[in-house]
Amino acid sequence: MDVTYILAQLFNGLMLGSFFVLLSLGLSVIFGMMGVINFAHGAFYTLGAYAAYTLCYVLDLGFGWALLIGPLSVGVIGMILERTLIRKLYNVPHVYNLLLTFGLMIVLVEFVRLIFTSVGKPFETPGFFRGSVDLGFIMFPKYRIFIILISSLCATVVAILMSKTRLGAIIRAGTDDSEMVSALGINIPRVFTLVFGLGAALAGLAGVLAAPVQNIVPDMGSEILVLTFVVLIIGGMGSIIGAILGGFIVGELITLGVVFWPPIAYTLLFFFLAVILLARPRGFFGRAKFFE
Amino acid sequence: MKKLLQKLFLSVLSLSVVIIGWISLGLAAGPVKVGLISVLSGPLAPIGQSELNAALMAVEEFGPVFGQKVELVWRDHQFSPGLGNERAKELYEKEKVDVIVAVPNSAAALAVSDQAERYKKIFISTSAGTTELIGKNRYTFKYNFNDYMLATTVGRWGAKNLGKKWYTITADYAWGHDLLKNFTAAFKEEGGIHVGNDMVAVGTSDFSPYILKAIKAEPDVVAFLNVGKDAVNATKAAVEYGLKRKAKLVYALLFELDIKGAGLELFQEGYTAAPWNWQVNIPGAREFSDRYYKKYGDRPTFMAAAVYSAIWQYLSVVKKIGTTDTEKVIQALEGHRFADMFANPGYIRPEDHLQVASAFLLRVKKPEEVKEKEDFFEIVGSLPAEKVHPPVGFFKTLR
Numbered sequence: 054m055d056v057t058y059i060l061a062q063l064f065n066g067l068m069l070g071s072f073f074v075l076l077s078l079g080l081s082v083i084f085g086m087m088g089v090i091n092f093a094h095g096a097f098y099t100l101g102a103y104a105a106y107t108l109c110y111v112l113d114l115g116f117g118w119a120l121l122i123g124p125l126s127v128g129v130i131g132m133i134l135e136r137t138l139i140r141k142l143y144n145v146p147h148v149y150n151l152l153l154t155f156g157l158m159i160v161l162v163e164f165v166r167l168i169f170t171s172v173g174k175p176f177e178t179p180g181f182f183r184g185s186v187d188l189g190f191i192m193f194p195k196y197r198i199f200i201i202l203i204s205s206l207c208a209t210v211v212a213i214l215m216s217k218t219r220l221g222a223i224i225r226a227g228t229d230d231s232e233m234v235s236a237l238g239i240n241i242p243r244v245f246t247l248v249f250g251l252g253a254a255l256a257g258l259a260g261v262l263a264a265p266v267q268n269i270v271p272d273m274g275s276e277i278l279v280l281t282f283v284v285l286i287i288g289g290m291g292s293i294i295g296a297i298l299g300g301f302i303v304g305e306l307i308t309l310g311v312v313f314w315p316p317i318a319y320t321l322l323f324f325f326l327a328v329i330l331l332a333r334p335r336g337f338f339g340r341a342k343f344f345e
Numbered sequence: 346m347k348k349l350l351q352k353l354f355l356s357v358l359s360l361s362v363v364i365i366g367w368i369s370l371g372l373a374a375g376p377v378k379v380g381l382i383s384v385l386s387g388p389l390a391p392i393g394q395s396e397l398n399a400a401l402m403a404v405e406e407f408g409p410v411f412g413q414k415v416e417l418v419w420r421d422h423q424f425s426p427g428l429g430n431e432r433a434k435e436l437y438e439k440e441k442v443d444v445i446v447a448v449p450n451s452a453a454a455l456a457v458s459d460q461a462e463r464y465k466k467i468f469i470s471t472s473a474g475t476t477e478l479i480g481k482n483r484y485t486f487k488y489n490f491n492d493y494m495l496a497t498t499v500g501r502w503g504a505k506n507l508g509k510k511w512y513t514i515t516a517d518y519a520w521g522h523d524l525l526k527n528f529t530a531a532f533k534e535e536g537g538i539h540v541g542n543d544m545v546a547v548g549t550s551d552f553s554p555y556i557l558k559a560i561k562a563e564p565d566v567v568a569f570l571n572v573g574k575d576a577v578n579a580t581k582a583a584v585e586y587g588l589k590r591k592a593k594l595v596y597a598l599l600f601e602l603d604i605k606g607a608g609l610e611l612f613q614e615g616y617t618a619a620p621w622n623w624q625v626n627i628p629g630a631r632e633f634s635d636r637y638y639k640k641y642g643d644r645p646t647f648m649a650a651a652v653y654s655a656i657w658q659y660l661s662v663v664k665k666i667g668t669t670d671t672e673k674v675i676q677a678l679e680g681h682r683f684a685d686m687f688a689n690p691g692y693i694r695p696e697d698h699l700q701v702a703s704a705f706l707l708r709v710k711k712p713e714e715v716k717e718k719e720d721f722f723e724i725v726g727s728l729p730a731e732k733v734h735p736p737v738g739f740f741k742t743l744r
Contacts, residue, residue, distance in 0.1 A: 058561050065553050171388040173577060173606030178585065185587055194585040197553075266585065267550045268577040268607060270388060276548055311554035315543050316517070318554075 061191035062312045063305060068197045070304025071204035075259040076281040077288065077296040078211055079252030085228040085291025086248050088147060089139060092154040094281065095274030096161035097253045100127050101260020102269050103165055106174045109264075116179035120203075123261040124254040131253025135246050143245075158278075166271040174269040200262050207255065208297045215293050224248060228291055280307075283326050289339025298337060376413040377669055379404060379656055380442035382432045382457065383472065384449055385421035388573065391602045392648055393421070396447050396472065398641050399649035403656040410664050418442055422453055429453030430460065437464040443669040444469060446488075446655050449648070451475035451520060458485040465671050467678075469659065471651040474520060474598075480697035480741030483675060488700040489651035490620045492523045494733045498618035498704040499568070499595055500531025501733075502726055507593045507616065508565020510540045514555055514579055516571035517544040524570040524597050532566075540564050547575060552582040560588050568595045577607040584611060600646055604709065604721050615709040621647040621687055622707060622722055629686030644719040654687035692730070696737045696744050701730040 076094060083091050104123040108114045114122075134157065142150040182196035215221035223244055226234045235241040260274075267273055280303060288299020306325060310318030329336060381400045383393035397419055404417045418440045422429040429448055436442045437460060444467040448454045454473035461468035461484040470478050471489040479487045504511070511532050515521040521544070529539050541562040543555045556579075559567055567588065569579050576596055583589050599617040621627075623634035623644045633653065637645040645653075662677045663669050679695035688702035706726040715721070 055561070058557070062554060062557055065557060068553070069551055171390060172602065173388075173574065175606065175608035175611070177608065177610065185585075191557075192587055194587075197585065263550075266581055268574045268581070270574055273550065276550055308554050311543075312558070315545065315555070319546065 057190045059312065061193075062308050064188070064191060064193065065197075066305040066308030067201050067301060068304070069308060070301035071200050072259050072263065072277065072300075073281060073284045073303050074204050074208050074297050074300030075255050075262075076277065077284040077300050078208060078293065079255035080281055081285055081288070081291055081293065081296040082211075082224065082248055083252040084285070086224055086231070087139075087143060087245055089142075089150045089249075090147060090154065091252070092151065092278070093134070093157040093161060094154075094252070094256050095278030096158045096165075097127050097131060097256035097274075098260040098263070098277060099162060099165060099271065099274040100130065101257030102176075102264045102267070102273060103169060103174070103260075104257065105261040105264040106169075106176055106269055109179075110174070110176070116181070119261050119264075120258070124258040127257025127260070128250040128254030132246050132250035134253075135249035139249065140242065140245065162271050162274075169271070171271060176264040176269055178265040196265060200266075203258075203262065207258065211255075212293050212297070220244075220247075280322075283322060285336070286326060287329050287336055289336030292336070292338035295336055295338035375441075377410045377415045377660065377663060378440065378442040379415060379417050379659070380436040380440065380445040381417060381419040381447050381652070382422050382429055382436065382445060382453075383419070383447040384424040385419075386423055389424055389449070392449065392472075392600065392646060393447075395641075395643075395646045395649040396449075396652045398637065399645060399653040400446065400656055402637065402640065403653045403660075407657060407660045410660055411667075415660060422448070422450075424450050424453070426450060426452035426456050430456040433457040433460040433468075434464075437461070437466050443467065443663075443671075443674075444659055446470075446659075447472045447648075447652055449473055451477070454478055455481070458482060461485055467659070467671060467674060469655045471655050472648055475523060476740055479699050480743055483698075483743055484671070486678060486693065486698040486700065488655045489647070490704075491699075492520070493527050493735065494620070494704055495597055495618050496524055496527030497531045497735075498706065498728055498733050499597070499616065500528045500537070501535050502618075502706050502728060503566055503568075503593075503595055503616065504532040504535035504537035506726070507595070509537050510562075510564045511537050511566050511568060512540050512559045512562050512564035512592070513542045513568045513570055514552070514559065515542060515544050516547050516575055518547055521547075521570050528568055528570060528597075537566075545571070545575070545579075547571070549575065550578050552579040553586065555579075556582040556586045556588050559583075560586060560591065564592050566593045566595055568597070570597045572598045573603060577603060577611070580607070580611055580615070589614075599707075599709070601644065601719055601721055602646070609709070609712050609715070609721060612709045613711045616725075617707050617709075618704055619647045619707055620702060620704050621650045622705060622724060623650075624720070624722070625705060625724060627686060627689045628684075629689075633686040650687045654685050654691070657685060658683055658691075694737060696742045697740050698743065699734065699740070701734045703727050703729050704733045 080091055080094050083089050101123050104126055105119040108119040142153055178196045182199055185192040185194050223239055231241055284299040284303045288295030306322050307318050310321040383396045385393045400417055404415045420432040422432050436445055446469045448457050449472035451473040454470045457468050458481050462482040467484055469486045469488050474492040476491050476493050515525045569576050594615045596615055596617040604612050634644055666673055666677050678693050681693045683691045691702045693700045705724050707722040708725045710723055
């Protein structure tokens with residue numbers, strides 16, 4: 054097999070993985086800290102894409118603004134939802150918040166459908182990023198390189214936030230034992246709201262980035278949500294490193310599947326998932342207490 | 346004598362009442378009822394809505410039959426075969442429609458076809474692609490397009506005019522597989538070579554790995570055997586990775602709806618086939634499109650035009666033979682030759698109830714070529730009926 058071609062596909066897999074990284078970072082932290090299995094995460098992704106459409110095509114602002122305002126607005130929506138609805142269910146079994154977030158997902162998607170209708174919305178690659186770059190082994194679209202760079206940047210920033218800042222220490226401690234952290238005088242509810250907002254904003258950013266490359270329709274988040282959960286389980290729920298590594302691994306697995314035999318693409322992934330669940334349920338970097 | 350006269354008067358009176366009642370009962374047999382089942386909600390709603398609009402126009406413009414206005418009864422099946430089946434039962438049994446038209450989604454159409462046979466009423470399938478509907482039973486008529494015709498039109502014309510090396514990207518379900526089979530047969534007949542195929546799960550959002558594969562195969566033409574969202578996502582990736590600059594892109598089905606949803610810049614210079622387009626050079630087509638535009642604010646899809654034509658032809662036949670009796674209508678439709686704004690000439694084959702007519706090749710215009718609203722396609726070629734439909738016997742026959 055052609056080495057250049059495989060290299061090209063592997064590089065492309067990084068791009069696929071970038072979306073998973075952004076989505077699973079948020080989901081991982083939300084689950085890790087608050088035990089909330091956020092089914093509405095796919096809806097945040099969708100909201101991000103529609104925010105980009107509204108900012109760029111309805112309000113005629115530049116893509117740079119979409120990158121800034123989009124994730125922020127989705128983050129704010131996330132925080133509002135956390136404050137009003139999700140925090141009611143922290144002390145009950147996981148099943149309840151699963152149902153709530155599932156319901157929220159449906160409501161948010163239908164809300165989008167109500168405002169924007171079911172017909173797809175157009176979105177062109179922003180002018181600055183049009184064209185491809187000759188990387189030697191492939192002519193790679195500039196915009197997709199941008200996606201890889203931005204996601205890596207975000208992943209790094211979040212990782213540094215978690216490990217080097219006081220807020221990060223609080224979040225990590227809160228993941229371990231939120232009652233204790235609260236007893237230390239820290240306003241845990243506020244931290245929870247912030248974390249949820251951060252997770253939502255990351256999903257929103259993924260949505261904004263996806264707008265030029267994926268058809269903007271109300272149910273655009275359903276496929277990627279399922280795959281994001283797979284990433285989380287493989288990488289480990291509640292782990293930042295796990296989310297990052299898991300995201301890129303899944304992106305590459307799917308790509309390799311497509312290269313060798315397309316029907317196997319997703320099967321390969323789910324087979325890998327099954328192996329993980331059997332051999333090491335916590336995933337590569339997950340915390341044992343959740344599953345064992 | 347008085348009593349005798351009274352009795353005579355009473356009997357004549359009652360006899361008259363009976364006779365008048367009997368006559369009016371015969372007259373009050375009810376208006377002709379046409380049923381329409383289509384997708385009126387969800388992402389495909391604009392297509393169903395255009396079909397409903399056309400049906401309403403047809404019924405109104407045709408005028409009364411047997412002295413009464415034709416009644417149109419419609420239901421939404423949400424593109425679901427199960428719901429389509431239920432609605433068909435409801436329309437045939439409770440509403441007592443004489444005919445059902447439309448029904449997009451091949452599985453739903455097959456179900457309705459079975460109901461038509463069960464209730465011994467007519468079903469004119471204008472909106473589904475599967476060739477399984479052709480010659481399925483006496484009560485089913487296949488109108489408008491089908492997978493064989495789409496594939497053959499583009500495949501044959503494309504292999505002659507666009508290029509010989511074909512790469513296909515196929516939606517991995519029944520319809521996609523059916524299209525693939527028909528497309529490869531068609532382009533191979535004109536000397537085309539199949540350099541590769543990818544089966545892609547329906548709903549896939551990222552086509553980039555498949556586009557990379559396609560680029561490696563160095564085709565002249567890339568055929569997208571999928572529809573709607575999938576076709577948009579595939580095209581986005583093709584544009585991004587530069588495939589569009591290297592090969593011609595061809596679509597199994599492409600609607601104005603998709604172009605409006607993703608932008609003309611994305612689809613420009615793409616090719617597709619259709620049995621009709623609002624700008625086609627058939628007498629009456631432009632006038633129909635203008636009337637539709639005036640009433641509904643956009644241009645009719647070929648699905649809408651087919652529904653209009655199907656209803657019009659059905660009503661014409663009923664009016665001519667003077668009854669809606671199913672058997673008599675079937676016999677009248679078999680071998681029916683007609684010319685309207687949709688098919689000129691049009692013909693319904695008696696052996697398999699297939700409506701045949703020419704088909705057209707469409708090129709998606711560049712944005713600067715658009716002269717009026719919804720002027721998305723240029724008609725670059727046409728193929729006559731005998732080139733796009735196979736001879737009798739290729740599909741199932743009823744005789």
